[in-house]
Amino acid sequence: MKNEYRERLVELKKYLEEGQGSKLSGNTELVQYFALPYVNEPSRHPLYKQLLQVKHLFYISF
Secondary structure (H helix, E strand, O other): OHHHHHHHHHHHHHHHHOOHHHHHOOOOOOHHHHHHHHOOOHHHOOOOOOOOOHHHHOOOOO
16 A cells, blocks of 8 residues: 555656646645645645545545
């Protein structure tokens, strides 16, 4: 599961930096999510731990 998570983070980083996500970088409501690939233990971070609950993972795709 950790390997899959890491692979997804690489995909997210690429999407945010090079893909369609780069167009969203100016949106102040979304800018906090651009830091997600760089946060150590995001499942413990107050901002991301709700987002990374198992019940939400089904809905997250890139």
